Amino acid sequence: MELQNKKWTEEEFLKVREEVLNQWPTGKEVDLKEAAEYLKKIPDNKNFAKRLKKAKEEGVTLAQPRAGVALVDAHIELLQHLQNEGGADLLPSTIDSYTRQNRYEECEVGIQESIKEKRSMLNGFPAVNHGVKNCRRVVEAVNLPVQARHGTPDSRLLAEIIHAGGWTSNEGGGISYNIPYAKSVTLEKSILDWQYCDRLVGIYEEMGIEINREPFGPLTGTLVPPSMSNAVAIIEGLLAVEQGVKSLTLGYGQCGNLIQDVAAMKALVAQAEEYFKVYGYKDIDLTTVFHQWMGGFPTDESRAFGVISWGAATAALSGATKVIVKTPHEAAGIPTKEANAAGIKATKQVLSLLKEQKLETSKALEEEIKLIKAETKCILDKVFELGKGDLAVGTVKAFETGVLDIPFAPSKYNAGKILPARDNNGAVRYLEFGNIPMSKEIKDFNRELLEQRAKLEGRNVGFQMTIDDIYAVGKGSLVGRPE
Numbered sequence: 108m109e110l111q112n113k114k115w116t117e118e119e120f121l122k123v124r125e126e127v128l129n130q131w132p133t134g135k136e137v138d139l140k141e142a143a144e145y146l147k148k149i150p151d152n153k154n155f156a157k158r159l160k161k162a163k164e165e166g167v168t169l170a171q172p173r174a175g176v177a178l179v180d181a182h183i184e185l186l187q188h189l190q191n192e193g194g195a196d197l198l199p200s201t202i203d204s205y206t207r208q209n210r211y212e213e214c215e216v217g218i219q220e221s222i223k224e225k226r227s228m229l230n231g232f233p234a235v236n237h238g239v240k241n242c243r244r245v246v247e248a249v250n251l252p253v254q255a256r257h258g259t260p261d262s263r264l265l266a267e268i269i270h271a272g273g274w275t276s277n278e279g280g281g282i283s284y285n286i287p288y289a290k291s292v293t294l295e296k297s298i299l300d301w302q303y304c305d306r307l308v309g310i311y312e313e314m315g316i317e318i319n320r321e322p323f324g325p326l327t328g329t330l331v332p333p334s335m336s337n338a339v340a341i342i343e344g345l346l347a348v349e350q351g352v353k354s355l356t357l358g359y360g361q362c363g364n365l366i367q368d369v370a371a372m373k374a375l376v377a378q379a380e381e382y383f384k385v386y387g388y389k390d391i392d393l394t395t396v397f398h399q400w401m402g403g404f405p406t407d408e409s410r411a412f413g414v415i416s417w418g419a420a421t422a423a424l425s426g427a428t429k430v431i432v433k434t435p436h437e438a439a440g441i442p443t444k445e446a447n448a449a450g451i452k453a454t455k456q457v458l459s460l461l462k463e464q465k466l467e468t469s470k471a472l473e474e475e476i477k478l479i480k481a482e483t484k485c486i487l488d489k490v491f492e493l494g495k496g497d498l499a500v501g502t503v504k505a506f507e508t509g510v511l512d513i514p515f516a517p518s519k520y521n522a523g524k525i526l527p528a529r530d531n532n533g534a535v536r537y538l539e540f541g542n543i544p545m546s547k548e549i550k551d552f553n554r555e556l557l558e559q560r561a562k563l564e565g566r567n568v569g570f571q572m573t574i575d576d577i578y579a580v581g582k583g584s585l586v587g588r589p590e
């Protein structure tokens with residue numbers, strides 16, 4: 108199938124669907140009409156799209172953890188703990204790494220080993236292997252909406268199973284679940300495969316069932332400049348709504364400077380709405396997600412709570428619809444259910460303390476919003492130009508030419524010429540632009556801010572700043588000052 112940013116016909120979709128549902132035996136459990144009937148019975152308080160819409164109307168920020176273990180009963184116990192003890196407003200099911208690579212045979216081994224060892228031998232919930240009935244057991248065992256969170260370049264079968272299983276949101280996208288998560292998956296394939304996932308949601312929407320889609324905002328989560336992150340989010344949002352997605356959550360990973368993070372969230376919403384209007388997408392229900400710091404964490408759990416609380420505060424002050432919660436075990440690995448619940452409780456304490464407050468506008472905030480929008484526009488204009496108006500084709504060419512370039516991404520299709528570093532206030536700036544088509548004014552401005560840092564630190568602008576910034580938060584500061 109030729110890649111283009113055009114809504115798939117039902118015939119095109121159904122032709123691919125046969126192959127998708129045959130990728131693993133559980134695919135046979137999926138029956139679209141039966142699934143639609145099941146989804147229609149999901150109560151509003153357990154429908155992700157409806158819950159987000161309500162939060163946006165109320166102006167509250169919801170808290171959602173990440174969580175996933177190998178076996179169904181243990182996973183249910185985990186989610187119930189995060190709901191009842193943690194006070195989560197939305198629930199995940201974080202999917203394991205084998206499923207993310209479509210390696211279902213190895214999932215089977217992991218499930219058997221987990222039964223034998225009486226503990227999770229997978230780093231998430233293998234939803235494809237467990238199938239539709241078990242996904243339904245999960246959502247029927249909790250009182251909150253459930254979403255699949257993962258990092259899957261080819262999420263087609265996973266999407267079919269989790270949605271038929273009553274999970275009313277799927278995270279990911281053709282860029283955000285490829286470039287930061289895979290080495291050798293072409294953009295053509297991952298964008299096509301995610302068009303399938305979005306078209307499936309569009310078909311459910313056409314059957315009267317609201318399902319939410321959430322592109323993965325943070326990307327590599329390592330000093331990604333807000334304009335690059337926002338450009339990718341807006342591209343994935345536009346590709347999704349073309350396939351009929353209506354409930355869309357665009358996301359952003361915390362960088363750490365309050366003004367820049369709030370500005371990035373406001374620029375993201377404003378620019379996304381502008382593009383929906385220009386391209387004629389009406390009645391899109393846009394919400395936002397703010398990810399607490401995605402970089403290296405302090406090993407000390409008390410310090411980790413400091414980082415978690417700063418992320419919660421910024422999410423609240425930015426007016427995010429939801430915040431993705433970290434845990435005090437972040438530096439160690441998969442958290443215990445107790446540590447996971449603790450992260451949620453700390454977050455909700457801060458959200459509650461700040462529920463009457465938003466960051467007032469200021470000259471600095473307005474200037475940062477203007478800068479981020481201008482940088483993002485430089486990138487997106489070039490993407491559309493490269494695609495001769497077709498966003499999907501333009502995206503592929505933009506990665507080939509380094510117009511889209513994500514710092515520290517493992518994909519061989521990512522140019523990797525971009526380099527970020529923090530300015531004196533901790534805002535993330537471009538140290539190296541690679542082939543990213545920014546105006547001279549924007550390049551000079553970024554450079555000037557880094558020169559100011561260099562002057563204060565008595566060193567040259569350079570890659571050492573980037574390295575120091577990567578380790579800084581784990582060591583206890585935001586800007587990686589020379590030791």
Ligand SMILES: CC[C@H]1O[C@@H](n2cnc3c(N)ncnc32)[C@H](O)[C@@H]1O
Pocket residue numbers: 173174175176201230231232433437440441442
């Ligand atoms: C996107 C990366 C984030 O997902 C988190 N994560 C990955 N797998 C799990 C998991 N199984 N349970 C809880 N958190 C998880 C990880 O700690 C990191 O914060």
